[in-house]
Amino acid sequence: MPEKNLRKSTVDSGISVLTERIRTVKSVSLGVWIDSGSRDEENSEKGLTHFTEHLIFKGTPKMNARQIAEAFDRIGADINAATGKEHTSLYTRVLDEHLSTALSIMLDMIQNPLFDARDIDCERGVILEEISMHNDSPDELVHDYLSRAMWKDHPLANEVLGDEEVIKNVTRRKILGFKRSSYVASRVVIAAAGAVDHQDFLRMVEENVENLPQGKSPKRSKPPSLLKPGRIVVEKDTEQAHVCIGSVGLPKNDDDRFALAVMDNIIGGSMSSRLFQKIREENGLAYSIYSYTGMFIGAGMVGIYCGTHPAKVYEVIDMIETELLKIRGEGFQKDELERAKNHIIGNLYISMEDSGHRMSRMAKAELWGSEHLSTDEVALRVRGVSMQDLERVFELTWGAGPTSIAVVGPVDDEKIGLSRING
Numbered sequence: 001m002p003e004k005n006l007r008k009s010t011v012d013s014g015i016s017v018l019t020e021r022i023r024t025v026k027s028v029s030l031g032v033w034i035d036s037g038s039r040d041e042e043n044s045e046k047g048l049t050h051f052t053e054h055l056i057f058k059g060t061p062k063m064n065a066r067q068i069a070e071a072f073d074r075i076g077a078d079i080n081a082a083t084g085k086e087h088t089s090l091y092t093r094v095l096d097e098h099l100s101t102a103l104s105i106m107l108d109m110i111q112n113p114l115f116d117a118r119d120i121d122c123e124r125g126v127i128l129e130e131i132s133m134h135n136d137s138p139d140e141l142v143h144d145y146l147s148r149a150m151w152k153d154h155p156l157a158n159e160v161l162g163d164e165e166v167i168k169n170v171t172r173r174k175i176l177g178f179k180r181s182s183y184v185a186s187r188v189v190i191a192a193a194g195a196v197d198h199q200d201f202l203r204m205v206e207e208n209v210e211n212l213p214q215g216k217s218p219k220r221s222k223p224p225s226l227l228k229p230g231r232i233v234v235e236k237d238t239e240q241a242h243v244c245i246g247s248v249g250l251p252k253n254d255d256d257r258f259a260l261a262v263m264d265n266i267i268g269g270s271m272s273s274r275l276f277q278k279i280r281e282e283n284g285l286a287y288s289i290y291s292y293t294g295m296f297i298g299a300g301m302v303g304i305y306c307g308t309h310p311a312k313v314y315e316v317i318d319m320i321e322t323e324l325l326k327i328r329g330e331g332f333q334k335d336e337l338e339r340a341k342n343h344i345i346g347n348l349y350i351s352m353e354d355s356g357h358r359m360s361r362m363a364k365a366e367l368w369g370s371e372h373l374s375t376d377e378v379a380l381r382v383r384g385v386s387m388q389d390l391e392r393v394f395e396l397t398w399g400a401g402p403t404s405i406a407v408v409g410p411v412d413d414e415k416i417g418l419s420r421i422n423g
Helices: 048-055 065-074 096-111 117-135 138-151 164-169 172-182 198-208 257-268 274-282 310-330 334-351 355-368 375-383 387-396
Strands: 006-010 016-021 027-034 079-083 088-095 188-194 231-235 241-248 286-296 299-308 404-409
Touching (some): 006 198, 016 198, 016 355, 027 096, 048 079, 048 117, 048 172, 065 096, 079 096, 088 096, 088 355, 096 188, 096 198, 117 138, 117 164, 138 231, 138 241, 138 299, 188 355, 241 310, 257 274, 257 299, 274 286, 274 310, 310 404, 334 387
Parallel strands (some): 231 404
Antiparallel strands (some): 079 088, 241 299, 286 299
């Protein structure tokens, strides 16, 4: 069951509205979420979700960009936005007395952006600089290469920042058309957590929804088929070599997602994890070494990242292979299972003390069609993960193969590979 103070309504336009009352705070974390991300872009649209997110800050008929910034400063708040593979979010945190003002401005921004030609050209330059900055960050770039190695031409491989040529040449007309098809009521979730009354908030939303068409839900392509291992090695003059290894994962809402979280924590998700202890603590080969998961609609991945000295990269890859093969052969240990469950549950309850986390958690659950589980229910499901669950999930992910690799750094292309995992 959901948190006892979580409430949900749908306004006439089709927008979903969720609130969670937290009686011990005076602020409200507010988010406007759109079910549209880089995965939903055609080749000629790569980067337009992110471009549109930038442009909604540039002004409306009521307020220009400076006035929007000043308005949020005046109420003691910051406003920000983010684009992902499957959603876009606009969010802030305000004192309860300013909730109506913040919501009014945010809904004006997503409904009535001007998309002035001069602003488009200005922001075009900003995004191209953002892409350049990203390209100068090999620890971030290597994750993009792993996506390409794994997903190939599937839209899940689309980079959120987009394609430089698309950004350079896209027209105002193209952006307007993209925005009209993406920013529609059926794709919008508005969530608020904190000092908020549901009925009052619902009335605020209804008063500020003007001209969002009902629209259609995104038509996501079929899940990719990971039949062959991928490999991308980019020889680059960097101080470190950056390594990403990935394999098939689980999709969003999979019943095994709690066991997946526990397995990931054991492999590389904490300071006591196998990879952290082996590669950093015992051998001093890396400062940063971790595992992670990516769960999407109909598809998923598991990954491992490490940054190490170029001369040590082959040794690190060999150690990662050794640990994965060891798990395949010997399984997991009871003490690490209990330790991982306690770590996850502790972090879960601590995170729920943050209204921003509560807001994003319920918005994402709504976008994904997930259950709105209470904190206690999530903890119960984590606590219920067994050794058999771990072994099954490992065979569905790292044990299923094929395993892909991406490396960025001054390395020998011919020496990079995963010969033992992939046979």
